[in-house]
Amino acid sequence: MGEPLRVGIVGLGNILGQYLEMFSALPDVTVVAVADLDAARAAAVASDLGATQGSAARAVTLEDLLAADDVDVVLNLTTPSAHARVALAAIAAGKPVYGEKPLAATMTEATEVMRAAEERGVDVLCAPDTVLGVGIQTARKAIDDGLIGEPIAATATMVTPGHEAWHPNPDFYYLPGGGPLMDMGPYYVTALVHLLGPVVSVVGVGSRSRSERTIASGPRAGQSFPVEVDTHVTGVLRHASGAVSTLVMSFDAVATAASHLEVHGTAGSLAVPDPNQFDGEVRLAPLGGDGFAPVTPSAGYVEAGRGIGLYDWAENRPRSARVSGEVGLHVLEIMESLLNSEGRTVDLVTTAERPDPVPLTMCR
Numbered sequence: 001m002g003e004p005l006r007v008g009i010v011g012l013g014n015i016l017g018q019y020l021e022m023f024s025a026l027p028d029v030t031v032v033a034v035a036d037l038d039a040a041r042a043a044a045v046a047s048d049l050g051a052t053q054g055s056a057a058r059a060v061t062l063e064d065l066l067a068a069d070d071v072d073v074v075l076n077l078t079t080p081s082a083h084a085r086v087a088l089a090a091i092a093a094g095k096p097v098y099g100e101k102p103l104a105a106t107m108t109e110a111t112e113v114m115r116a117a118e119e120r121g122v123d124v125l126c127a128p129d130t131v132l133g134v135g136i137q138t139a140r141k142a143i144d145d146g147l148i149g150e151p152i153a154a155t156a157t158m159v160t161p162g163h164e165a166w167h168p169n170p171d172f173y174y175l176p177g178g179g180p181l182m183d184m185g186p187y188y189v190t191a192l193v194h195l196l197g198p199v200v201s202v203v204g205v206g207s208r209s210r211s212e213r214t215i216a217s218g219p220r221a222g223q224s225f226p227v228e229v230d231t232h233v234t235g236v237l238r239h240a241s242g243a244v245s246t247l248v249m250s251f252d253a254v255a256t257a258a259s260h261l262e263v264h265g266t267a268g269s270l271a272v273p274d275p276n277q278f279d280g281e282v283r284l285a286p287l288g289g290d291g292f293a294p295v296t297p298s299a300g301y302v303e304a305g306r307g308i309g310l311y312d313w314a315e316n317r318p319r320s321a322r323v324s325g326e327v328g329l330h331v332l333e334i335m336e337s338l339l340n341s342e343g344r345t346v347d348l349v350t351t352a353e354r355p356d357p358v359p360l361t362m363c364r
């Protein structure tokens with residue numbers, strides 16, 4: 001990569017550990033500053049980093065992190081309602097920003113972020129980067145190599161009874177900006193954009209099974225909290241290529257026997273692993289064959305973890321990023337349009353180029 005990438009992290013909650021684990025395996029990435037609304041949490045994370053990464057990190061305020069000359073890029077791991085606010089502050093400070101999904105809680109906010117970034121000339125990057133792993137990239141290569149013929153359709157299925165079963169503070173999953181589509185949809189919809197290209201229109205229908213949920217674990221176990229979003233969302237995505245994807249995202253159903261993702265073509269069907277993971281087996285059923293058989297991993301970052309998208313951007317600058325804000329904006333418009341559709345076709349105003357494929361690459 002040349003010069004080490006110096007990262008400032010804002011938002012130090014549940015997901016932070018996965019990023020730090022990946023960065024610890026990448027010698028060219030160093031965390032130099034951390035900030036959180038909870039200053040004690042920031043101090044504890046900075047102190048741990050001093051011990052584990054071999055160089056010190058400072059616990060600072062958001063303002064100080066954005067003003068720091070030694071922060072090359074801001075990693076925004078705050079909750080979705082704060083994504084746009086933190087991104088806009090980073091952009092105003094002239095710093096590129098890589099944010100957790102979704103790009104923002106609403107299209108209005110996300111559009112403002114992208115406009116500000118364009119005016120200031122800084123990059124906006126957006127998770128998920130799981131799509132750069134061996135699972136989705138091997139599936140993509142199988143499609144690009146013609147193993148299923150002409151792609152015609154895909155299905156995406158994510159079913160769980162709800163995150164309150166394990167998350168000690170699950171309220172945000174059931175408020176605007178949450179729900180199964182906004183929370184888990186980014187993995188599936190981003191994967192569909194990588195596999196089949198951009199989407200031109202959607203139709204969606206949603207429902208919710210109950211107006212309250214109960215926390216199952218942690219200090220608030222037994223407490224009820226309100227549900228303000230649809231908790232079962234179904235939809236159909238028409239891709240620019242003509243392919244059609246069907247989506248089921250649910251916090252209301254117990255389990256499914258379906259593959260996370262399937263892509264069907266004129267010459268075969270592909271079972272694609274969980275897009276919320278980097279790895280997993282791709283299986284191909286060729287037309288006239290004996291059913292599904294494994295496809296040898298042939299593309300993507302091997303043994304990657306969250307944060308590989310930031311590394312990929314730094315490695316490939318100034319070429320357009322594979323985990324770009326442009327894709328994040330398109331994915332958010334797809335999701336918001338599904339939620340607003342109420343059974344009517346919604347034509348999309350955004351698009352995104354299908355990101356470049358990732359060759360098989362060791363990253364550790």
Ligand SMILES: NC(=O)c1ccc[n+]([C@@H]2O[C@H](COP(=O)([O-])OP(=O)(O)OC[C@H]3O[C@@H](n4cnc5c(N)ncnc54)[C@H](O)[C@@H]3O)[C@@H](O)[C@H]2O)c1
Nearest residue numbers: 011012013014015016036037038077078079080082100101
């Ligand atoms: N938890 C997971 O398993 C998981 C997995 C993948 C992605 N994500 C995504 O990661 C993001 C964070 O999720 P999480 O589970 O780590 O949340 P969390 O609630 O555990 O942590 C969020 C942290 O951000 C801080 N924060 C919020 N607003 C802030 C602001 N304005 N300035 C500074 N700090 C602020 C909070 O104090 C908190 O420490 C979300 O976008 C989520 O969708 C989470």
